[in-house]
Amino acid sequence: MAKPPVSSTDWCPCESGLTYTACCGRYHEGPQALQAPTPETLMRSRYSAFVRDLRPYLLATWHPDTRPAEIEPPEAGLKWLGLSVKRAEMTAADAGVVEFVARSKLGGRAWRLHEVSLFVREDGHWYYVRAQD
Template sequence: MPSDDSNDPCPCGRSDARARPLPFGRCCGPYLRGDAPAPDAEALMRSRYSAFVRQQPEYLLATWHPSTRPAQLQLEPGLRWLGLEVRRHRSLGADRAEVEFVARSRPRSGAAVRLHERSRFVREDGRWTYVDGDLS
């Protein structure tokens, strides 16, 4: 597992009111460490992106809804994540939400890849989980 790097900019790209990048320790860090659950679907999606960047498949599996979660998850070695753009966070009710985002990455050898997804999330027992998504 990677070091904490609490003061480094959070991989998810969230910034404060002055447009300064939030440090990992005040953004996704508490969620990835298990100190607190993500308060909404967007925060969960951002933390899941950070988990991909930081190579933490256990967090990804733990935040994946049991109805769609794979038995195991292999992250691509050498994949470099280049950035995240959240396009929209939409509430679909008290315990359902949708987040549209674009994540960019570059495999060890090859051209950059753009992943555009509309993800669905549910909240059960006070915790948000990723259900599935539609790629475009």
């Protein structure tokens, strides 16, 4: 089920302090689609895509070597509560890591995903590769 349209004054789910259209929304669609300029920006836009259930965007920004064939729809009642970026750094000219905590709630239980994600840039595009071991 598609999310309702976003108003130009709706805050971005990634908690950047910007509106959705000025932040992650511009990477989800429009002339800047799939053009996140840094690993952190891509990670934030992917979090917002999870919140808005934009599975095609998630697949398009997942590196082909590790991309699943499909992403299951979110469980009914899942509510995303927030994102906190702990650190973001470049590890090479075309590689970076982002450590974050994403909070959600499902079935009355709170969940916390703490991950260090690996990203690479190929042909000018950033891709999520996988969680660091």
